[in-house]
């Protein structure tokens with residue numbers, strides 16, 4: 001556990017603002033069910049399927065549900081047999097299971113920086129040590145492969161990557177994936193790739209790069225993570241998955257170990273597994289609405305930034321977030337507190353995501369467009385009014 005469980009100063013200031021009844025325009029909203037996305041009213045009716053009345057647990061998940069996930073990978077052009085799919089209650093749980101299966105207490109996993117802040121807690125809760133490797137920005141993001149290799153130690157058990165990454169929005173490119181896979185295969189360690197945002201490219205698909213797909217890896221033991229939380233915007237259903245790639249003997253051994261761990265918890269409910277094939281179909285319009293929302297907000301952000309000469313939107317390939325480089329007048333912390341207390345705008349500072357230097361702000365592209373427009377304009381106006 002972390003020693004200090006008290007809320008950080010931004011959370012504390014937000015609590016005060018809400019208690020005082022002040023209106024807060026939230027540019028950190030990452031919960032799709034609270035972002036004004038239209039959900040069909042009967043979307044969850046497959047959960048009432050009578051087959052959900054029978055409890056006949058399968059540790060790795062019900063066969064039809066695993067096949068539905070395999071079909072969903074096929075939708076994105078990746079072939080994975082259903083036998084290589086494992087169901088979990090969430091991506092967070094998938095990480096926890098993988099840490100148990102791959103690591104002993106005190107072992108290390110490499111994590112990207114900047115990246116998803118929850119890694120710090122997820123690793124710690126499973127007694128695993130997170131060792132960072134850097135992503136570099138030169139107009140686009142790339143992995144510093146030399147730094148990644150240097151970060152490996154005899155205690156490293158896995159390399160974690162997020163593709164597209166939160167919050168940089170960068171995909172793992174085919175060559176990067178191949179290079180990391182070679183490093184992992186040579187050392188007999190695993191590669192874990194979180195692909196929860198893979199369905200949300202922010203451009204029109206004309207980029208000149210090929211995206212690497214972890215589940216298609218053949219050399220190293222590889223785990224691709226996904227789930228309903230992002231794929232169809234339903235985090236409350238608590239269903240995620242792991243797709244395994246790599247040499248058959250390593251995959252078979254990992255499946256045995258995962259089965260043992262999953263069998264101890266049996267955490268995925270039967271009704272959601274029964275409903276899964278239909279939920280993946282019925283959720284497609286929600287995915288479409290979320291996609292449209294993030295693309296619209298991202299375009300608007302770029303247009304507003306072009307008018308605000310002191311701020312620059314970093315190149316973002318995909319996902320639900322965008323990063324804005326802003327001038328440094330004081331610390332990021334003082335800026336976000338000032339934006340909250342003076343203008344009622346809630347935005348995340350780059351340091352929450354471990355950016356190497358200041359000043360960056362991270363905005364959620366899920367934000368309802370009217371709030372997004374007001375919030376971003378206010379931030380840009382605030383910064384351009386600085387002496």
Ligand SMILES: Cc1ncc(COP(=O)(O)O)c(C=O)c1O
Pocket residue numbers: 030089090091092093116162165166194196226227228229230235239240
């Ligand atoms: C990169 C990344 N992975 C996983 C998750 C969480 O997914 P789940 O709800 O399946 O645990 C998030 C949530 O924001 C995320 O940003």
